[in-house]
Amino acid sequence: xxxxxxxxxxxxxxxxFASPLAKFxxxxxxxxxxxxxxxxxxxxxxxxxxxxxxxxYLTRLxxxxxxxxxxxxxxxxxxxxxxESMQDCFTRELKAGARPVDQSKDVLTSPCDAIIGxxxxxxxxxxxxxxxxxxxxxxxxxDPTVVERYRNGFFITLRLQANMxxxxxxxxxxxxxRVTYISGDTWNVNPIALKRVERLxxxxxxxxxxxxxxxxxxxxxxxxxxxxxxxxxxSIRLNFVDTVSRVSRRKRSIRQEFACEFSxxxxxxxxxxxxxxxxxxxxSGPLEFSRGFIEGEIIRMGMPLMRVRQ
Numbered sequence: 001x002x003x004x005x006x007x008x009x010x011x012x013x014x015x016x017f018a019s020p021l022a023k024f025x026x027x028x029x030x031x032x033x034x035x036x037x038x039x040x041x042x043x044x045x046x047x048x049x050x051x052x053x054x055x056x057y058l059t060r061l062x063x064x065x066x067x068x069x070x071x072x073x074x075x076x077x078x079x080x081x082x083x084e085s086m087q088d089c090f091t092r093e094l095k096a097g098a099r100p101v102d103q104s105k106d107v108l109t110s111p112c113d114a115i116i117g118x119x120x121x122x123x124x125x126x127x128x129x130x131x132x133x134x135x136x137x138x139x140x141x142x143d144p145t146v147v148e149r150y151r152n153g154f155f156i157t158l159r160l161q162a163n164m165x166x167x168x169x170x171x172x173x174x175x176x177x178r179v180t181y182i183s184g185d186t187w188n189v190n191p192i193a194l195k196r197v198e199r200l201x202x203x204x205x206x207x208x209x210x211x212x213x214x215x216x217x218x219x220x221x222x223x224x225x226x227x228x229x230x231x232x233x234x235s236i237r238l239n240f241v242d243t244v245s246r247v248s249r250r251k252r253s254i255r256q257e258f259a260c261e262f263s264x265x266x267x268x269x270x271x272x273x274x275x276x277x278x279x280x281x282x283x284s285g286p287l288e289f290s291r292g293f294i295e296g297e298i299i300r301m302g303m304p305l306m307r308v309r310q
Contacts, residue, residue: 044186044231051086051274059083066163073163090166091237091272101169101267101302105217107290108306109266110158111225112168112279116293117157117191122282127155129201130194139202140226140280142182142255146210149222153284154306158299159189162276167269168227169301171281172218174211175263176270179241181207183254189230189278201280205229207236213263218308221285227271228278238271267302281305 053059063086067073073089075081077098083089102109118128125137125147137147160166184205187197194200206228214221227236240262264270283306290304299305 041186044229047275048235051090053086054084056082056084059085059089062086063089074165077165087274090162090274092165093167094165099165099169099300099302102304103266104304104307106308107304108171108218108221108223108283108287109169110299110301110303110305111171111270111281112158112160112301113165114158114160114279114299116295116297116299117159117194117278118295119156119289119293120154122150122153122155125151129157129199130191133194133198135199135202137282139199140206141180141208143180146208146224146282150224150282150284153222153282154287154289155283156281156289156293156305158279158281160273160276160278164276165301166274166276167272167301168225168279170211170264170266170268170270171225171305172211172214172223173265174223175213175261176209176240177212177259177261179207179209179238179258179260181205181256181258183256184229186229186231189228201226201228201278207238209238218285221287221308222283224282225270226280226282227273228280230275230277235274236271236277237274239269240271 063073063083066086075089075092077094078092079095080092083092099113118130120128122137126134127137127140128134137150138144141147182205185203187193187200187204189200189204197203206226208224208226210222210224214223229236240260241258286309287306288309290307293299
């Protein structure tokens with residue numbers, strides 16, 4: 001495994017779920033100061049150590065404090081609601097059937113529970129992290145082949161809050177043969193930071209993998225997932241790579257490639273965040289979004305995200 005970095009029926013938004021204390025810390029200047037101007041790497045390393053402490057009483061106390069900031073943990077969906085550590089809570093497994101997966105062959109499903117962020121067509125090789133704040137495929141991936149594959153394609157930003165279900169799953173059936181890990185910073189990935197830090201996703205630590213084997217089920221379609229690290233995200237665990245790369249204090253970009261051979265069906269688990277973060281999904285081919293998404297709304301894992309154009 002690699003460890004790096006750190007719908008509902010209504011169109012709900014993250015602020016509607018926030019507790020009064022959380023709303024206080026969502027004030028832009030205060031939120032940016034607290035979550036970005038402190039030593040991000042050290043805080044993330046500390047979070048990884050603290051979240052892994054196995055003590056049921058400490059975990060209960062920590063969860064009580066956590067609910068002051070994020071009171072919608074939805075633990076009634078969890079397969080087990082008694083946790084030995086905060087990490088166990090963050091990476092909790094859900095009850096069978098809690099996230100039904102759309103099995104239509106022409107549909108790509110959401111890989112995770114998330115808040116919808118910037119999305120749309122890639123303009124040549126340019127994407128948006130938020131309105132009027134562009135970044136490029138070159139800066140994000142550093143791979144000319146990947147840039148050409150997704151030029152003028154589609155992108156969508158899926159941000160997992162810390163109180164959400166943290167595992168992510170396959171949006172279609174396929175195979176993963178390579179993971180690219182790029183080291184970097186641990187900026188917060190919330191909208192407040194996205195407005196203030198240019199090319200943030202290109203600066204943070206991230207992993208990237210493409211899904212192969214779509215020739216028969218989704219001809220002409222290419223798909224890539226990029227889990228992005230953030231402050232307090234102690235690690236990202238992938239189920240198909242054995243190498244472990246811990247949080248680095250180095251903020252410069254260091255690129256590593258890991259070979260693998262992992263085949264799966266739509267809805268199978270691919271990995272997990274050990275706290276909330278973001279997945280960027282890139283796609284190209286004869287596709288369209290399954291409907292008109294609104295930034296800030298919540299989508300659940302397994303719900304339709306994109307479909308093949310008719």
